[in-house]
Amino acid sequence: MNHSPDNPFYKLKVRYLFWQFVVISFAIAFVQGIVQEATREKFDSQALTLVVYVAIVISLSLWTWIDFVRAGVNLKCLVGNIPRNYKWLSALGLVLLMIIFSISAYLVSFTAISYIAPTFIESVLRQAANDPGPSIAAPLFQNLLGIITYVVVAPVTEEFLFRGFILQRWAVKWGIRSALVVSSVLFGFLHANVVGLTLFGLIMGVLYIKTRSLIVPIVCHAFNNLIASGMGFLSGQAETTTKSAVNSLEQLRSGWWVGILLMCISLPFLLRFLKRNWPQKDTRVPYLINVQALET
Template sequence: MTLTNIRFPEDNPFARIKLRHIFGWLLLCSIAIGFQLAIISSIWGIRLDNTEPFVNALLGAYVLILSLSLFWRECRLAGIEIKYLIGKVPERYQWLPFVGLAIASVVFSIGVFRIFYYPLSFIVPSFVERILTENRNSRILIAASKSFSPALYYLKFALNQLIDPVFTAFFLISIPLHRWAAKWGNITAIIAICLLLGTLAYQNFTTIIIGLLISAILYVKTRSLLVVIIFRILRNISFTIWNLSETIFFNTQTANILDTFRSQVQLGVLFFALSAPWVIGFIYKNWSVLKGPLPYFANAAEAEKIKADSET
């Protein structure tokens, strides 16, 4: 195995992974879980549907764990070494700029979201209002107040903040990146991942795309999925802090949500101006990294080199 990406199916273990099979199993499992909830709700006479925040959090954690199990199985069947996929945390890594990048990416996402949807709030107000309402109802304090057990909801929310980065790192970055890069090349694979997830989560596509793009750069640059997981945990913590502060300091429960959003466009411009040099500068400076060897093959080649040197 060399430092260059292996492009031939017979040599590339990722060519043996079929993402559509995993998507299919997840879809079937989700349908099965929905039927189970309907049956339990009917027998016990309690509400167990997607309008209950605690149930949402519990199902989210269950589906994430199930997804990771499916990925683990697919990797074993394809002959993929998980240790090469995950990699190691680089020694003497610059953690302070790393934390700053995570915070800046969140501030940038908030700013771009407000700037992008501001003109749309005049063109298609009902569409923007629906997105804003969904985002407001998903805030932790508001969602917890609607749950039958706020304490349990907070617990599941905290667990999801830790499980979700692991799921994202495997499901949305590592395996799709290596799989699709073997077919289309690195850059095209990354763009395809961003477009796919941005389309599926169109309400907050700016946040999704920015997070995925930076995560992909970090993964290829550090060759460590652990760094990506830490980065996404820091993003989740930053978003949670903003989520709480927005609920506490911006009381939009009684005010018109569109008017409140429009009145805060200056805040979006300020957030964009403060964070854009950091985020855009990071992407621009490291874009060429994406054209290099992918982490799995680089880690495998390094391990083989170390082994060969130790035998001589």
């Protein structure tokens, strides 16, 4: 059971991640200030955003890794093995459906919010226009850094923290189903596209529970980010002026029907996948199953 006293996740606390994030962020800001003061150089804001993100998530992951070792977590059992004869082509199809749904959720939810808080949506669209991801207009170094960040660093660290840690820790407190939902909602709220990324988090969690391998959601996450980055690269960067933000708002509202259409195409398949693979109430977390398999 998830509530076994031998479960090392009893000794871990998700709330410590928040304080670790605060400490790491202050430390990075302090170092950044010293470097800028010493060099008197103004760093590229988009490249700096990527560097800061990488520094934060890697530091958080390493800190969590150390906490795992102290708590007695077997990291091999946490990660699990690559499933034999896994249907990676089907996984790629699932990723494509998630990307389609993410686009539809973005269009529909942001259009609805734009009529209530247009200024907020305009600011979000400006931030999206300044996204540091790969782009034809961006320098080579920034594109390489963006690819490494989105396709390697983000999938590994986010799956390690959310599915490897948060999901299994909260399963100790609330059960596997509640932990899956709450951890996915948290994952969604930490991204701009809340609805799309919440469903993405649910599917990544189900994949981990089903396969007992963290490698599967990491690879699917990497597939997702690679395709999304490729789409962003081909589309290029939008201008960031107020005029372009207003035009983007108008384009967003005019494209609501595309969002509905894409949602009708993708959501039924994704819900069907969740229904067929939704964990039973008494399902144990992947870590405990892997530990038992290792001992037998």
